[in-house]
Amino acid sequence: MFxxxxxxxxxxxxxxxxxxxxxxxxxxxxxQLVALKEKALASDLSYDLIESLTTEVxxxxxxxxxxxxxxxxxxxxxxxxxxxKVWTEEVIATYWQRGEIEAKVVSPYPHNVVAIAxxxxxxxxxxxxxKNIAHFKTFQDLEAAPDHSLKGRIAFVSYRMERxxxxxxxxxxxxxxxxxxxxxAQKGASAIIIRSIGTDNNRIAHTGSVKYKKGLHKIPAxxxxxxxxxxxxxxxxxxxxxxFFLKLxxxxxxxxxxxxxxxxxxxxxxxxxxxxxxxxxHLDSWDVGTGAVDxxxxxxxxxxxxxxxxxxxxxxxxxxxxxLFAAEEIGLVGVKSYxxxxxxxxxxxxxxxxxxxxxxxxxxxxxxxxxxxLPALKEFAQYLKPMGVxxxxxxxxxxxxxxxxxxxxxxxxxxxxxxGSLYFDYHHTDNDTLDKVDAKALKHNTAIYTMFxxxxxxxxxxxSQ
Amino acid sequence: MFxxxxxxxxxxxxxxxxxxxxxxxxxxxxxQLVALKEKALASDLSYDLIESLTTEVxxxxxxxxxxxxxxxxxxxxxxxxxxxKVWTEEVIATYWQRGEIEAKVVSPYPHNVVAIAxxxxxxxxxxxxxKNIAHFKTFQDLEAAPDHSLKGRIAFVSYRMERxxxxxxxxxxxxxxxxxxxxxAQKGASAIIIRSIGTDNNRIAHTGSVKYKKGLHKIPAxxxxxxxxxxxxxxxxxxxxxxFFLKLxxxxxxxxxxxxxxxxxxxxxxxxxxxxxxxxxHLDSWDVGTGAVDxxxxxxxxxxxxxxxxxxxxxxxxxxxxxLFAAEEIGLVGVKSYxxxxxxxxxxxxxxxxxxxxxxxxxxxxxxxxxxxLPALKEFAQYLKPMGVxxxxxxxxxxxxxxxxxxxxxxxxxxxxxxGSLYFDYHHTDNDTLDKVDAKALKHNTAIYTMFxxxxxxxxxxxSQ
Numbered sequence: 001m002f003x004x005x006x007x008x009x010x011x012x013x014x015x016x017x018x019x020x021x022x023x024x025x026x027x028x029x030x031x032q033l034v035a036l037k038e039k040a041l042a043s044d045l046s047y048d049l050i051e052s053l054t055t056e057v058x059x060x061x062x063x064x065x066x067x068x069x070x071x072x073x074x075x076x077x078x079x080x081x082x083x084x085k086v087w088t089e090e091v092i093a094t095y096w097q098r099g100e101i102e103a104k105v106v107s108p109y110p111h112n113v114v115a116i117a118x119x120x121x122x123x124x125x126x127x128x129x130x131k132n133i134a135h136f137k138t139f140q141d142l143e144a145a146p147d148h149s150l151k152g153r154i155a156f157v158s159y160r161m162e163r164x165x166x167x168x169x170x171x172x173x174x175x176x177x178x179x180x181x182x183x184x185a186q187k188g189a190s191a192i193i194i195r196s197i198g199t200d201n202n203r204i205a206h207t208g209s210v211k212y213k214k215g216l217h218k219i220p221a222x223x224x225x226x227x228x229x230x231x232x233x234x235x236x237x238x239x240x241x242x243x244f245f246l247k248l249x250x251x252x253x254x255x256x257x258x259x260x261x262x263x264x265x266x267x268x269x270x271x272x273x274x275x276x277x278x279x280x281x282h283l284d285s286w287d288v289g290t291g292a293v294d295x296x297x298x299x300x301x302x303x304x305x306x307x308x309x310x311x312x313x314x315x316x317x318x319x320x321x322x323x324l325f326a327a328e329e330i331g332l333v334g335v336k337s338y339x340x341x342x343x344x345x346x347x348x349x350x351x352x353x354x355x356x357x358x359x360x361x362x363x364x365x366x367x368x369x370x371x372x373x374l375p376a377l378k379e380f381a382q383y384l385k386p387m388g389v390x391x392x393x394x395x396x397x398x399x400x401x402x403x404x405x406x407x408x409x410x411x412x413x414x415x416x417x418x419x420g421s422l423y424f425d426y427h428h429t430d431n432d433t434l435d436k437v438d439a440k441a442l443k444h445n446t447a448i449y450t451m452f453x454x455x456x457x458x459x460x461x462x463x464s465q
Numbered sequence: 466m467f468x469x470x471x472x473x474x475x476x477x478x479x480x481x482x483x484x485x486x487x488x489x490x491x492x493x494x495x496x497q498l499v500a501l502k503e504k505a506l507a508s509d510l511s512y513d514l515i516e517s518l519t520t521e522v523x524x525x526x527x528x529x530x531x532x533x534x535x536x537x538x539x540x541x542x543x544x545x546x547x548x549x550k551v552w553t554e555e556v557i558a559t560y561w562q563r564g565e566i567e568a569k570v571v572s573p574y575p576h577n578v579v580a581i582a583x584x585x586x587x588x589x590x591x592x593x594x595x596k597n598i599a600h601f602k603t604f605q606d607l608e609a610a611p612d613h614s615l616k617g618r619i620a621f622v623s624y625r626m627e628r629x630x631x632x633x634x635x636x637x638x639x640x641x642x643x644x645x646x647x648x649x650a651q652k653g654a655s656a657i658i659i660r661s662i663g664t665d666n667n668r669i670a671h672t673g674s675v676k677y678k679k680g681l682h683k684i685p686a687x688x689x690x691x692x693x694x695x696x697x698x699x700x701x702x703x704x705x706x707x708x709f710f711l712k713l714x715x716x717x718x719x720x721x722x723x724x725x726x727x728x729x730x731x732x733x734x735x736x737x738x739x740x741x742x743x744x745x746x747h748l749d750s751w752d753v754g755t756g757a758v759d760x761x762x763x764x765x766x767x768x769x770x771x772x773x774x775x776x777x778x779x780x781x782x783x784x785x786x787x788x789l790f791a792a793e794e795i796g797l798v799g800v801k802s803y804x805x806x807x808x809x810x811x812x813x814x815x816x817x818x819x820x821x822x823x824x825x826x827x828x829x830x831x832x833x834x835x836x837x838x839l840p841a842l843k844e845f846a847q848y849l850k851p852m853g854v855x856x857x858x859x860x861x862x863x864x865x866x867x868x869x870x871x872x873x874x875x876x877x878x879x880x881x882x883x884x885g886s887l888y889f890d891y892h893h894t895d896n897d898t899l900d901k902v903d904a905k906a907l908k909h910n911t912a913i914y915t916m917f918x919x920x921x922x923x924x925x926x927x928x929s930q
Binding site: 051054055056057058109110111114201202203204226227230231234235238289290429430431433434435436 | 516519520521522523530574575576579666667668669691692695696699700703754755894895896898899900901
């Protein structure tokens with residue numbers, strides 16, 4: 001329970017009854033909310049921020065020059081945009097070097113293969129390795145292979161991710177990327193290649209993190225583009241002996257740490273400055289493309305939303321905190337650091353929402369808040385309804401990505417579900433560039449985050465209840 | 466006039482009147498035509514041929530290992546598919562080496578750039594060059610620049626090709642690729658980069674031939690991907706001094722010739738074996754992707770069409786000749802050699818049609834034949850109508866690509882116009898792979914070429930009249 005609610009108990013009482021006619025926002029505040037919506041819908045600011053970030057900074061791999069530049073960029077932009085407080089909190093991460101990759105089918109039919117190292121992968125021998133392919137249709141098939149059965153082989157998982165609006169094809173596909181290297185190592189494989197975790201048909205491979213199981217030999221892990229995976233399957237139809245060459249010079253030096261930072265900016269609350277409405281995204285990206293979609297869109301939305309609110313003559317009651325997390329891509333390192341720095345106590349975080357998925361318009365709001373406060377969000381949902389945004393029937397949502405860690409630590413959360421049909425065409429690829437940003441959907445989405453931040457900050461509802 | 470028409474003058478007389486009720490094909494032949502259509506629509510052969518070519522051979526750059534392999538592949542396939550005669554005719558071409566490319570914006574905001582050498586380009590100095598960009602929105606703007614005004618600059622043409630069903634966005638765009646290097650050299654530029662001649666938004670650049678004007682200094686020429694061109698424009702909005710690094714190790718050694726070959730196969734005519742219905746495609750490709758679309762589709766269609774007809778117990782009256790041209794991509798070298806070898810006399814080529822454009826279904830037949838024979842093709846068009854294929858109002862068409870040279874040499878021609886909306890997404894890129902082939906449209910298109918070859922071979926019409 002927030003202290004201020006002891007003073008202005010009306011809302012919580014109203015919400016306990018669940019049938020009050022009292023609106024959460026008064027007439028003036030309701031008008032303000034609609035005015036903010038109109039302002040965000042008419043503004044190009046979030047797009048312009050993404051354009052600036054992707055043009056002036058480019059990719060932002062943890063520890064890279066771009067990562068450092070992005071921190072200054074974000075601090076300067078926040079100051080320019082009228083944030084009251086802006087600061088950084090150092091985050092220590094591993095600096096992984098992608099190096100070079102060379103991949104090809106050697107026989108029966110020589111072909112060059114478009115491949116990319118998975119994030120965190122170790123390298124091969126300097127001269128590369130040539131081994132026969134052991135093919136598995138799914139990660140489960142790989143898991144079912146007998147121990148030592150892959151000795152002298154490169155494992156290949158060919159499962160293809162399905163396209164869905166909510167991106168739910170990702171989960172069954174991504175285990176091959178995250179855990180495949182460890183499972184293949186356990187079976188004795190020399191390396192693993194996987195079909196890209198992506199829904200496109202481009203000769204562009206998708207990267208993303210691999211997790212090595214402790215105590216197991218680390219083997220090189222790469223993904224190959226969807227058309228190359230098709231070609232490899234066509235060779236495997238013709239021969240059981242498909243020889244594959246892989247050379248990879250990736251490495252991580254455990255002695256070298258990358259110093260990066262979460263960038264935090266606030267619009268100070270006019271009545272309850274210690275209570276935080278948090279909206280977030282991650283500032284880092286992979287070193288392919290310019291991270292326009294992942295997560296430039298999130299960065300643009302959050303900074304623009306806070307700016308629109310900062311322009312109000314009277315600021316909302318609670319503080320609005322924008323958190324741009326560091327080192328999300330390599331394992332949610334920034335948010336873990338953020339929570340640890342606060343000893344796990346984030347009770348002053350009244351509610352939070354992140355953007356780290358999707359390209360198209362938000363079509364549903366999903367809640368993960370206390371039962372008593374749910375009616376307030378149902379009232380908020382009425383503002384979203386004419387925008388084509390529904391409300392989930394369940395109340396078990398976590399925030400996206402980084403902030404899911406904060407949801408787990410007890411932060412009341414909202415998850416806005418956008419159309420993600422195209423997201424995995426670009427995700428973690430060289431194709432993640434500005435032209436993939438849907439400028440119209442971006443306005444819609446920025447308006448929703450702006451309204452959300454205003455509503456939850458101004459209403460002062462205790463969403464933990 | 467073909468000799469046989471002196472013997473069986475009926476058709477030409479009927480066609481002179483233009484109002485005969487006599488059908489060009491008799492009832493039995495009409496049934497045969499429909500049976501061939503059904504057979505082609507039910508067959509996967511053309512797809513399987515493309516799958517085989519792209520899997521077992523891969524790309525087929527003139528003079529490369531793949532080029533050589535493709536010739537054996539085509540000869541063997543034709544023999545297997547029941548062609549009566551199969552032979553090759555040597556073609557001598559230049560062997561251009563692509564080498565390596567490195568391209569990046571050096572300042573104000575460093576970015577790596579996805580670029581590709583244009584076919585035939587010379588290289589830069591071994592260490593590359595760094596020069597400021599001189600930007601032109603169109604090729605015409607570049608042409609309008611004063612002489613010597615580009616000294617110490619890299620010219621950049623940013624015109625973006627438009628997407629159209631008939632590919633007519635290509636013509637206004639492609640002059641920058643073909644002639645840009647010579648025009649820029651004339652103005653004193655050190656090199657030229659162009660926005661890819663393509664309709665996609667992938668970080669994949671499009672190659673294609675450059676023509677150097679004789680007597681002018683040759684400068685390196687490369688294209689950059691559409692998203693990279695956007696990024697470069699965004700930098701040019703911010704600064705007049707955008708420094709670009711280009712390193713290119715391409716070269717042609719005029720002393721080294723590439724020996725390649727046109728591959729020719731025939732289904733011998735049962736009555737007029739010396740009169741040729743010619744259907745064609747080109748066998749070579751660029752060294753990016755696997756040339757599945759350009760021109761694997763054409764190769765698959767022509768070989769499958771001839772095969773379907775070869776399966777008939779009585780062969781059509783005229784000979785059906787399939788020509789798979791060499792070295793199309795580097796300047797129609799194969800077809801020129803074909804025509805030269807015959808001293809320009811191709812009067813025995815009764816009619817011809819090629820496929821070298823499009824991915825989707827044919828929607829129109831365009832004719833370029835004698836006035837008297839036009840009614841016969843109008844009759845043929847009646848068979849295509851239920852397949853959604855219209856007939857052009859004009860009668861001035863040339864055949865596609867290679868065969869346009871034969872049209873110019875007097876060969877009566879048909880041009881089947883397919884849906885080319887997606888063609889320039891893949892054209893001359895690493896993305897030209899098997900997955901881009903539309904299997905359903907391919908059946909439709911194969912059926913049409915099969916019917917065309919049968920109709921024109923069996924009817925014996927003199928299409929030059």
